[in-house]
Amino acid sequence: MQKRAFWFALVPVMLMVLGWLGWTPPALALTEEQRLVSEVWRVVNRAYIDETFNGENWWKVRQQALRSPLRTREDAYEAIEEMLAKLDDPFTRLLRPDRYRNLQVNTAGxxxxxxxxxxxxxxxxxxxxxxxxxxxxxxxxxxxxxxxxxxxxxxxxxxxxxxxxxxxxxxxxxxxxxxxxxxxxxxxxxxxxxxxxxxxLHPVMADLRTVENSPNTQIGYIRLTQFSANAAEEMAEAIASLENEGADAFVLDLRNNPGGLLQAGIEVARLWLNDSTIVYTVNRQSILGSFDAGHEALTDAPLVVLVNPGTASASEILAGALQDNGRAKLVGERTFGKGLIQSLFDLSDDSGLAVTVAKYETPNHKDINKLGIMPDFVVKQNPIQRNEVGTESDRPYQTAVELLTESGVMAKAG
CATH class of the missing domain: 2.30.42.10 (PDZ domain)
Structure with missing residues (x-):
């Protein structure tokens, strides 16, 4: 009799454990809408950076969502969004099919x-x-x-x-x-x-400038506006072309670059860095990973990077890597401060799910989320017209040029 009581008591415990793993008893067949909600729950349960789920009982959140009346796909989407809202993370979000397609087109070009x-x-x-x-x-x-x-x-x-x-x-x-x-x-x-x-989205604009008070110095000015899929290819072409034209040094303008694809940021960094750590990633188990540069930099010419509060995400990864490795000096204003990494997951109905899966740290282990990166030379942006960006009327740009032309201020990176 005692054995029967023991096994009877054990059954609900086993069901609770299996439920926590996302398993549902076959007798409780889910509707298509419930399956979509459960699918999102499992992805977040497996991948989200905060294993406390913002202090929420994540299993209970799933049960509440599945008890909602889910008669239509829109009902399911609303239940998913209500579920994700409990994480208090605007970057972890549902992307309905049309918006998911738009996002994919955006990063493609x-x-x-x-x-x-x-x-x-x-x-x-x-x-x-x-x-x-x-x-x-x-x-x-x-x-x-x-x-x-x-x-x-x-x-x-x-x-x-x-x-x-x-x-x-x-x-x-x-x-x-x-x-x-x-x-x-x-x-x-x-x-x-x-x-x-x-x-x-042609993310790279580049041209060669002669410095007025230093006619023997040619500066390659490169403005990178977004880390789309073609960013590294266009950057490589710009560096090679400017060096062939006689560039002695470079100004890389990352102002108002909101980021984009993490991998594009890594690939662009490898064009400037040799044998260096680009960024560390930290997952929910506090396990460090890293992305590194080999010995494949296209140039070792002196470099100054322009940043401002619109410099965010992948731009901050690049700026932090160049600063911490001593490859470049940063000029401008404190960056935006987005140090979180999202992964995109395809869902079964052609919608998508963006999930914060890790945070990143610069090579010197600086966590910049909500803090940003402080430039080496703080230069507040003066009021200028759009067509004056990167000209003598642009105070941060002029500071970068002065740094590159002052003797001994910028040595070539090894």
Whole structure:
């Protein structure tokens, strides 16, 4: 009798353990919508960086989500978003099929919309501009990093997720969208009408400059606007071309570069670094991984990197690697401070799931999340027009040129 009681008591314990692993008894067949919710739960359970799940009982969260009435796919999406919201992590999010396709197109090299990278501020929960894409409608209209987006076509952004806001800004070429913007530098609120356009992502712009007061010095100016899939290839072409034209030194402009693909950032760093650690990654078990550069740098010419509050994510990985390895000096203002890494997971209904899976540290083990990287030379950006970026009117750029032309300030990297 005692044995029967023991096994009877053990059965619910075993079911609890199996349930925690994501197993569901065959008798309790799930609907298609419930399976999608459960699929998302399992991905987060396995991969999310915080094994406490923001202090939530993650198994209980799953049970609550599955008890919701899930009659339609939209019901399932809403249950998933409610489940993910408990993590209090705006970067871990559901990407509905159309938005997931848009994201894949974006990183591949082309999109339609206003060309504005956005994020939800971790402290204020406001929707903020990280950086406009160079030459895109948002850039031409003068939207700046740090500007708060209060409304999109009259819809308050307080009630919108990051992807919902991005989706409202996208749309067919030639259509109009109005953003209500609160300026970061003075608090002025204005409505800005933008006409959506096709945005070809050629992330690298480069040219050779002769220094006016040092005619024997040729500087290669490279502006990198985003880490899309073709960023490393275009960067390699720019470095090789400028060196062939006689570049003695380089200015790499990462201002308003919001990041992009982690792997693209690693590949770009390898073009500048020899035999160095580029970045460390730290997962939920606090296990360190790293990405390293071999002996394949394309140039050892002196280098200065320009950064500002719009320099984020993969841009900060690159800037931190170049700074910590002594390969370059950083000029400008403190960077944005996004030190988290997301992975994208395909879901069974063609939607996607972005999950924060790790954080990164610079080669000197600096955790920059919410802190940013402080440049070696702090130079506040002076008010300039868009066409004055990288010219003598651009104070941080001029500081970079002065560093490169002052004798002994910048030695070649070995």
């Amino acid at each position: 082309e999109l339609t919309g206003v060309g504005l990278q956005i994020a939800i501020d971790a402290d204020t929960k406001q929707l903020k501009a990280i950086a406009p894409i160079a030459g895109a409608p948002a850039d031409l209209a003068g939207i700046q990093p740090g500007d708060v987006i209060l409304a999109i076509d009259g819809v308050s952004t307080e009630s919108l997720t990051l992807d919902e806001a991005a989706g409202r800004m996208r749309g067919p070429v030639g259509t109009e969208v109005t953003l209500q913007v609160e300026r970061f530098d003075g608090g002025a609120i204005e409505d800005i009408a933008l006409v959506r356009d096709r945005i070809a």
